[in-house]
Amino acid sequence: MEATPVPAGAGLGLKPQHFDAALSCAAPGLWFEVHPENYMMDGGPRLAWLEAVRGRHPIALHGVSLSLAGPDAPDAAHLQRLARLAARIEPVLVSEHLAWSRADGRYFPDLLPVPRTGETLARLAANIARTQDVLKRRIALENPSHYLHMDCHAWSEPEFLGELVRRTGCGLLVDVNNVHVSAANLGIDAAAYLAQLPADAIEEIHLAGHSRDHNLPGLLVDSHDAAVAPSVWALYRTLVARIGPRPTLIERDGNVPAFDELLAERDTAQDILAASRQVQEECAS
Structure with missing residues (x-):
């Protein structure tokens, strides 16, 4: 299987109920992301299914269990399975x-x-x-x-992420919805947060929906x-205008709609990326 170039377009989180639609979809630039766990x-059959989709579309792996910021080093057996x-x-x-x-x-x-x-910075850097x-x-x-204030921070989050990039050479996945949720819950400026992130380190962007907590109506989840x-x-458009087009994923894990509905949402991101790319080309000519 030959390596696939990093996609320049917008993708979707891959759900089992969408297997046939994902396999047959020919939308330009489409890619999919899964949790490797x-x-x-x-x-x-599950791995065969993933390989079938991989034969048609690029795949990204988005882990949820390495516990990189935890007190213990990443589980060696888990890492080997991920590597395989x-x-x-x-x-x-x-x-x-x-x-x-x-x-x-x-766990x-x-x-x-x-x-x-x-x-925390030293531990994260070592685990990365x-x-x-x-x-x-x-x-x-x-x-x-973020949902609660913590008084023990020595770094702002953009500074912390930037230092991790400097120490480890890792990239950043910017979840714009996470920024919006955290800004609303903690009273920070979402646009200012995004403006401080190192543009060259941003490899991927996530977009998702959020909700309000039923018991605490002022809290976004x-x-x-x-x-x-x-x-x-709106935040996404501002970010892409600053850093240029980056692979962008639409995430949906609950109330998952039909594939065509998700694809339409993905097409909105694709249009924003295409417009940004056109601006770049015009500026370069």
Whole structure:
């Protein structure tokens, strides 16, 4: 299987119910992203399904369980399984989260926050380096969603992410919905946050929907169960205008609609990327 160039267009999170539609879709620039944890086996129908889609479209791997910010090093057996899957699928991008989910042999079903301190920075840098050494490739780190103030931060998040890029050579996956949710919950400026991120390090962008907490109506939740909100589209346009077109993914994990509805949302991102590319070409001519 030959390596596929990094896609310049917009993609979709790949869902089992959309297998036939994904396999047959011929939309230009379309690619798909999956959680590797669902495919880290040696065979079987699920892996065969992924390989079939990979034969038609580029695939990216978006991990949720390496616990890079946790107190323990990434699980060695897990990393080896991830490396075998990456060698088999040859993903165009591999990404993980600025979060933790494992400690003292216990696993937690969530992506938990960490204080942005020098100690956390050193631990994250070491774990990212271990992961990149095993995978023999650069990974991208995703910014988290925030719901509560933490008083122990020594760095702003854009500064923290920029320092991780400098120390490890990793890339960034910018989840614009996460930025919007965090800004609303913590009272920060989402546009200013995005403006501080190092443009050259941004390898991928995520777009998703959010919801309001029923018990705390003022709290936004990164629920991935709705269409991308107009406010998130506005932030995305501003970001792409600054950094240029980057691979962009539409995420939907709850209330998943028909494939054509997701594809239409993806086409909105594709149009924004195409317009940005045209501006770049006009400026270069």
